[in-house]
Amino acid sequence: MRKILLLIACYLPVLLIGQSEKNKIAHLDAYVEQARQQWEAPGLAVAIVKNGEVLLSKGYGVKSLAKKEAVDQHTIFGIGSTTKAMVAVVMGMLVDEGILHWDDKVIEHMPDFQLYDSYVTRELRIRDLLTHNAGVGNADFLWLYNDLSPKEILYQMRNVKPAYSFRGGYTYQNIMYLAAGELMAKVSGKPWAELMQERLFSPLGMTNTYASLLASQKQLNRSTPHHYINEKITPIDDCSADPVAPAGAIWSSVADMSKWMRFMLDSAQVNGVRLLEAETYLELLRPQVIVPPSQFYPTTALTKPHWTTYALGWFQHDYKGYALHFHTGSLPGTTAIIGLIPAQNLGVYVLGNLDHAEVRHAIMYKVIDALALNETDSRDWSTDLLELYTDLQSQGQRNKKQRALKRIDDTTPSKTPMEYAGTYYDPLYGKVLVQFEKAKLVLKMSSQLSAELTHWHFDTYNAKWSEAWMNDSFVSFHLDEHTGAISTLDTGGRSYRKIE
Numbered sequence: 001m002r003k004i005l006l007l008i009a010c011y012l013p014v015l016l017i018g019q020s021e022k023n024k025i026a027h028l029d030a031y032v033e034q035a036r037q038q039w040e041a042p043g044l045a046v047a048i049v050k051n052g053e054v055l056l057s058k059g060y061g062v063k064s065l066a067k068k069e070a071v072d073q074h075t076i077f078g079i080g081s082t083t084k085a086m087v088a089v090v091m092g093m094l095v096d097e098g099i100l101h102w103d104d105k106v107i108e109h110m111p112d113f114q115l116y117d118s119y120v121t122r123e124l125r126i127r128d129l130l131t132h133n134a135g136v137g138n139a140d141f142l143w144l145y146n147d148l149s150p151k152e153i154l155y156q157m158r159n160v161k162p163a164y165s166f167r168g169g170y171t172y173q174n175i176m177y178l179a180a181g182e183l184m185a186k187v188s189g190k191p192w193a194e195l196m197q198e199r200l201f202s203p204l205g206m207t208n209t210y211a212s213l214l215a216s217q218k219q220l221n222r223s224t225p226h227h228y229i230n231e232k233i234t235p236i237d238d239c240s241a242d243p244v245a246p247a248g249a250i251w252s253s254v255a256d257m258s259k260w261m262r263f264m265l266d267s268a269q270v271n272g273v274r275l276l277e278a279e280t281y282l283e284l285l286r287p288q289v290i291v292p293p294s295q296f297y298p299t300t301a302l303t304k305p306h307w308t309t310y311a312l313g314w315f316q317h318d319y320k321g322y323a324l325h326f327h328t329g330s331l332p333g334t335t336a337i338i339g340l341i342p343a344q345n346l347g348v349y350v351l352g353n354l355d356h357a358e359v360r361h362a363i364m365y366k367v368i369d370a371l372a373l374n375e376t377d378s379r380d381w382s383t384d385l386l387e388l389y390t391d392l393q394s395q396g397q398r399n400k401k402q403r404a405l406k407r408i409d410d411t412t413p414s415k416t417p418m419e420y421a422g423t424y425y426d427p428l429y430g431k432v433l434v435q436f437e438k439a440k441l442v443l444k445m446s447s448q449l450s451a452e453l454t455h456w457h458f459d460t461y462n463a464k465w466s467e468a469w470m471n472d473s474f475v476s477f478h479l480d481e482h483t484g485a486i487s488t489l490d491t492g493g494r495s496y497r498k499i500e
Contacts, residue, residue, distance in 0.1 A: 045351040292308075413455055424497060441454075
């Protein structure tokens, strides 16, 4: 009998069925802290809402390893691409008012907007801005640690060659959301940030939510991003997504995001007032694009969904008989995830301050198991996902070692350092500088990003970036076949022609 009682005691933490909701939340509360420590995340913040009630809104760990101040429910983090669903909601409000329609051509409202393919430019619809299937590949290099303004970024999109057929595939595309924000500003006559404040943040009572990193600076209760540098978790500076703000620049707290989740789970109503027409709300969550397994999350190795789709600002898949609408947010050193199961009136939101700490997924699925499914044998998502992502990371380390093995020793550069120095240009990527400073070659990509170049082999150099968290990469110089002079510079798949 005593053995049986001891055995039962060992399994009490996972016996959720039959417990009160309060006990389930207590269990989840303890699980979040356990998972945070397991993933070594300095800080997390979690909100859970169900049936219109906030069941949990709490901070865990610290805002920064440098200062050790505790995270609380009002600590703000960059919410990254969970911004996108908010953009879609406000766009839906403009649809309801008849100012625009989902299937309006973008050039009807923004005649100057142009993509590489004239047919795509002519046929691109407003909904295409929100669904990542316009045929345009990833173009984050135009804004990440770059100096281009939003208008300059959009202008440069005409030089981005198609990566696949229009509406014939899927590639996650942040800059199309920038275009959506610019379109919203143009048709409403108000800047995007002002529009978001007026139409969403204020009506929902989100008083601690900011449309940009710049606007958030007045809030001192804020998290600091962290990244692995030389295998040590280290605080880093905030990375600004303000140049593409509608794609992911909002800052908020879990206390405010619980209001956002309640709004979305109540079919876009707040205090009994409907902010979106019922059909428009449904359109936001209606699958628009099939996302191929290769471009979905690695978590599918464990969740094994039958379908994976993208709606208007939401990833989607089936999970144990329910439709899960979710989205992650990621900026260097900062993570977020939101997950909604409308059929159970359940939502969970997680913010974190360690780069790509996928404990966010673990917490989301654990909450769903406990509060939507009442599972008595809920899996240990934190342990299982840590194993999955550690394996993926190990593969990356193996690839890095393989790269080192391919290095050819005892080679010398074709030219003197001064001959590599100069200005290099590409119509899409713009200008970069290679300078010879203090007996070293330095590549200057922008005012925000540079790299010290050290010889690797032949005319290839290793680039050590000024952002210490960034992995080293290769920069290769090529000679003109006729003159033997330096002609081009290649880095990260980009090619620049030497002009000076």
